[in-house]
Amino acid sequence: MILMKDIIREGNPTLRATAKKVSFPLSQEDRDLGKKMMKYLEVSQDEKLAEKYHLRAGVGLAAPQIDVSKRVAAVLVPDNDGSIVFKDVLYNPRILRESVKRAALNEGEGCLSVDRNVAGLVIRTDRITLEYYDVNGERHEIKLENYPAIVVQHEIDHLNGTLFYDHIDKESPFKLPENTIIIE
């Protein structure tokens, strides 16, 4: 089971590397990789278990964060009544289309691999068309917007060696650019 000690932090070069695509049919190793990343998210979102295992509650986790430089990410986005908005393990995810409209989370972003607060608006695309392959090699092409779209963009960034604060305007971190909405 993945624990916080297995999540690499800033300074580890794997976080800045470009991860490699996986090939299909998936090896057992690549199947297990996706499974254990999703397991982390599920356990971390269970208050009792998160406390027991000292886990930070996560909505997304990318393979490079557990020092595996492969294009795999797990996403588990709950909505505030606890139901699930989006849940899947993404293999070779790719953003096909981006809306002109931009979006940023009101409270900025954090990261399981960043043990400090970096203030500022992380400007992202509000709506995306996402292509990815699931554990069975099935191709998916879906549209996401607002919070789920933000999470997926944050995870795909990890596959390209990008961290959330790379998107923060150094000069004026809280400047709201044109056609950018704030997501509460």
Ligand SMILES: CC(C)(C)[C@H](NC(=O)Nc1cc(F)cc(F)c1)C(=O)N(CC(=O)NO)CC1CCCC1
């Ligand atoms: C870094 C951390 C603060 C733990 C962040 N969680 C989060 O923003 N809130 C959260 C957690 C839940 F479990 C359920 C919930 F609805 C909200 C997170 O998981 N990530 C994932 C990450 O670091 N992936 O690499 C950071 C988020 C910032 C914006 C998108 C993902």
Ligand SMILES: [Zn+2]
């Ligand atoms: Zn992150």
